Amino acid sequence: MGSGGSALGTRSIYLDLDGRVQQVVFGSRCSTAHLNDLVCDSAGINRCTPISLIDSNGATVSLDPGMPYNTHSTPYKIIQVGTPQLSQRDTILRDCLSQMAEQIASAFRIQEQRTEFSSRIAMLEKRLDAEGLKLVEIDKCKNDIRALKDKMMNCPDRKCNSNLTRSLSVHSNDTRGGAHYSANRNSPRSMSNPTLTMACLDYKPRTPRRDVPAYPKYMLSQETIHALKQPTFDVWQWEHNEMLSCLEHMFHDLGLVSEFNINPITLKRWLLAVQENYRNNPFHNFRHCFCVTQMMYGVIHHCNLQEIFTAMDLGILMIAAACHDLDHPGYNNAYQVNARTELAVRYNDVSPLENHHAAVAFHILSTPETNILSGVTHHAFTHIRQGVIELILSTDMARHGEILASFREYLKDFDFGNPEHMKVLKMMLIKCCDISNEVRPMEVSEPWLDCLLEEYFMQSDREKQEGLPFAAFMDRDTVTKPSAQIGFLSFVLIPLFEAVSQLFPQMEETMVHPLRESRDHYQELSVLQETLSKKKSADKVPEGDDAK
Numbered sequence: 001m002g003s004g005g006s007a008l009g010t011r012s013i014y015l016d017l018d019g020r021v022q023q024v025v026f027g028s029r030c031s032t033a034h035l036n037d038l039v040c041d042s043a044g045i046n047r048c049t050p051i052s053l054i055d056s057n058g059a060t061v062s063l064d065p066g067m068p069y070n071t072h073s074t075p076y077k078i079i080q081v082g083t084p085q086l087s088q089r090d091t092i093l094r095d096c097l098s099q100m101a102e103q104i105a106s107a108f109r110i111q112e113q114r115t116e117f118s119s120r121i122a123m124l125e126k127r128l129d130a131e132g133l134k135l136v137e138i139d140k141c142k143n144d145i146r147a148l149k150d151k152m153m154n155c156p157d158r159k160c161n162s163n164l165t166r167s168l169s170v171h172s173n174d175t176r177g178g179a180h181y182s183a184n185r186n187s188p189r190s191m192s193n194p195t196l197t198m199a200c201l202d203y204k205p206r207t208p209r210r211d212v213p214a215y216p217k218y219m220l221s222q223e224t225i226h227a228l229k230q231p232t233f234d235v236w237q238w239e240h241n242e243m244l245s246c247l248e249h250m251f252h253d254l255g256l257v258s259e260f261n262i263n264p265i266t267l268k269r270w271l272l273a274v275q276e277n278y279r280n281n282p283f284h285n286f287r288h289c290f291c292v293t294q295m296m297y298g299v300i301h302h303c304n305l306q307e308i309f310t311a312m313d314l315g316i317l318m319i320a321a322a323c324h325d326l327d328h329p330g331y332n333n334a335y336q337v338n339a340r341t342e343l344a345v346r347y348n349d350v351s352p353l354e355n356h357h358a359a360v361a362f363h364i365l366s367t368p369e370t371n372i373l374s375g376v377t378h379h380a381f382t383h384i385r386q387g388v389i390e391l392i393l394s395t396d397m398a399r400h401g402e403i404l405a406s407f408r409e410y411l412k413d414f415d416f417g418n419p420e421h422m423k424v425l426k427m428m429l430i431k432c433c434d435i436s437n438e439v440r441p442m443e444v445s446e447p448w449l450d451c452l453l454e455e456y457f458m459q460s461d462r463e464k465q466e467g468l469p470f471a472a473f474m475d476r477d478t479v480t481k482p483s484a485q486i487g488f489l490s491f492v493l494i495p496l497f498e499a500v501s502q503l504f505p506q507m508e509e510t511m512v513h514p515l516r517e518s519r520d521h522y523q524e525l526s527v528l529q530e531t532l533s534k535k536k537s538a539d540k541v542p543e544g545d546d547a548k
């Protein structure tokens with residue numbers, strides 16, 4: 001083998017690169033690493049690739065500056081012996097590149113996932129569409145959740161826009177000491193949600209969340225006891241627990257507790273259950289239940305109904321009044337029918353709400369702890385049940401004309417001994433109490449109108465949103481207080497009370513007169529509003545038009 005040395009201190013080796021011979025020249029003081037790089041560069045392979053040289057005899061030659069020389073005719077072959085060993089810089093570069101690659105891949109994966117999610121959502125939407133109403137139901141749920149949140153913020157069961165002064169009082173220890181009922185304005189049932197009721201075909205009434213402790217006997221002041229019997233009673237000044245105490249007093253006072261052999265604790269539990277099964281709708285809430293029952297109690301005293309009705313009938317009137325709007329969802333029968341809710345489907349569009357109120361009433365009475373009728377005979381229970389159902393069903397205003405017409409017929413020769421006459425009289429009485437807000441003083445009745453319109457507007461807003469028919473009298477764009485009341489007073493309330501007052505003339509002064517006054521008030525208000533709006537339009541006429 002000849003020496004690859006030179007006078008300049010350089011050396012050279014020959015490489016066989018796929019049959020082509022290449023000379024590599026390097027300095028005599030070149031490092032092994034540098035020589036490695038030179039060989040790799042000549043062969044066009046990565047400098048990091050571990051290589052070995054093989055001589056013409058097949059022997060391995062170590063790659064270092066002192067390696068044996070060779071000639072053009074005995075070139076070394078290059079063998080790659082492993083994966084490249086990376087320099088630190090290359091390692092960093094490789095890591096960066098692999099991270100970038102990973103990110104690009106994951107971006108692609110995200111895109112793929114997005115596409116997959118989109119198609120899955122589209123599939124679900126298709127399925128929901130295919131299942132028709134369910135999509136609407138889900139929307140309703142969402143709206144209801146929104147409405148519930150609004151309601152929680154606004155505390156709806158309240159006295160609307162009214163600032164009444166306390167004219168009546170409750171003895172300080174009768175309800176507020178905690179030993180009695182606790183106020184429960186914002187119970188979790190505070191939702192206007194027909195969907196939830198509708199979804200629950202086997203309605204389970206709420207049971208009182210607290211048991212009734214042994215408590216000191218309630219003490220209503222004499223003033224309150226007296227005021228409770230009047231239609232002028234200020235129903236806005238009482239907390240729920242106070243209203244419960246008042247209701248309790250009424251049942252005791254009418255002798256129903258002894259007549260029905262009611263355990264006083266069971267009465268308290270029943271009242272709590274009734275309260276808890278009213279929702280916090282703007283209008284159809286526990287306070288409305290209280291108003292109707294208090295008016296019934298007032299009418300019983302005012303018209304001496306104890307003389308013409310049995311205790312059982314009085315019980316039927318009072319229980320029906322307290323239960324007549326149980327679990328009202330805040331949307332009327334027209335909505336139930338048009339929206340084809342579960343209630344409408346369940347009751348074949350026939351008074352779905354009233355049927356539901358009655359069913360809830362008897363669910364409550366089917367629970368031993370809240371069954372105020374557990375002490376009566378089987379026969380008496382059946383009679384009371386029939387009477388209460390009849391009365392609650394008669395509160396459907398769709399039956400107003402029919403019931404009033406029957407009563408007018410019987411009035412021609414009214415017979416207090418005729419069960420059919422008495423049944424229709426009871427229907428008339430609960431109907432009167434149900435819509436009696438306008439009988440009350442203006443400062444009590446007007447906030448109720450605000451509440452009623454609030455509930456109406458909620459319904460028509462929803463009907464518009466759901467593409468359902470909506471009633472003009474519920475439309476916020478057209479209704480005013482006078483427009484809501486003049487017709488209702490003239491054609492519904494006054495004729496109704498006038499008919500009953502033919503049997504009980506004492507109602508003329510206490511109830512029919514206030515109704516006429518209210519009608520006159522709203523008629524005056526209507527004229528005033530019209531004049532004002534005409535003046536407003538006139539003021540808007542441009543000056544140039546005046547000159548004409």
Ligand SMILES: Nc1nc2c(ncn2[C@@H]2O[C@H](COP(=O)(O)O)[C@@H](O)[C@H]2O)c(=O)[nH]1
Nearest residue numbers: 325395397434435436437438452484485488
């Ligand atoms: N325009 C008015 N409508 C009234 C008023 N008070 C009651 N009503 C309507 O009657 C029903 C009564 O049935 P309910 O069992 O639902 O309470 C009520 O829904 C209203 O539609 C009134 O003062 N003005």
Ligand SMILES: [Mg+2]
Nearest residue numbers: 324325353395
């Ligand atoms: Mg009702």
Ligand SMILES: [Zn+2]
Nearest residue numbers: 288324325434
């Ligand atoms: Zn009612």
